[in-house]
Amino acid sequence: MQLPSLKHVVSEDEWKLRVNLAACYRLVAMYGWSDLIFTHISAKLPESVSGKDHHFLINPYGLMFDEITASSLLKIDLQGKQINESPFYVNHAGFVIHSTIHEARHDVECVLHTHSRAGVAVSAQKEGLLPISQQSSLILSSLAYHDYEGLAVHDDERDRLKADLGTNKYMILRNHGLLTVGRSVPDAFLAMYFLEMSCQIQISAQAGGTLSPVPQKVLDGVTTAVRVQESKGSAADLTWPALLRRLDRLNPGYDS
Secondary structure, X not given: OOOOOOOOXXXXXXXXXXXXXXXXXXHHHHOOOOXXXXXOEEEEXXXXXXXXXXXXXXXXXXXXXXXXXXXXXXXXXXXXXXXXOOOOOOOHHHHHHHHHHHHHOOOOOEXXXXXXXXXXXXXXXXXXXXXXXXXXXXXXXXXXXXXXXXXXXXXHHHHHHHHHHXXXXXXXXXXXEEEEEEOOHHHHHHHHHHHHHHHHHHHHHHOOOOOOOOOHHHHHOHHHHHHHHOXXXXXXXXHHHHHHHHHHHHOOOOOO
16 A cells, blocks of 8 residues: 655654664564564654654554555554554554553663464463573573463553563563564564574474473573674674665565
8 A cells, every 4th residue: 555655754763763663564574473464563763753752653553564664654652642644543452562661661662562373372381481492592581471461452451561571672471472672673673583483493392302401501691692792783783784685675665
């Protein structure tokens, strides 16, 4: 669906964020993590753009992830009010989860939520994510859990969401799916890549023989190892340009 371009209507900073967020939606679809129109990725506009640091961008309810563009994204406030005109509207369940986290976590620009098959499968397991791969070892020290309370349409769930996430980067919503937060859109995407990969590995490994967990002493040293590995630049910032080049080859148009 072709919508009028907002490139010369919004600020340069907002347009850049819109392009990255639209690319993130298409990448999520490309990697097979989308669930028709039923999950969300949101990005908070910086204070220099919104003026009040309480506006964020989210997908228009009704578009598939692989057709979202920078101009189609909706700008809303923490009360769910749409700032820009659009023939689409916001899914209330998505608004509750994302607005809650944006309000609580001032260090977070992007919130990414999925219902992938592997993610939901692990979310249904009592022990959650297991320390059985290098990928999961990168996650476990910053992983939270939130119990399932049905569709997230009730405002009284907000406090429990905030408390359960705390200062963590990853969260498994039990019987529901996966959620990551990031200081940028690329950061949240790469976090989800590792969380989703960890879940896929776990489901595959459980179909085989006896599992061999990563020793605790190795897990304890992961944070330091990651800091050394990223001393010359974050993995997300290094990976994102390559991901955009792949998207330009396979599904261009997100930046319109």
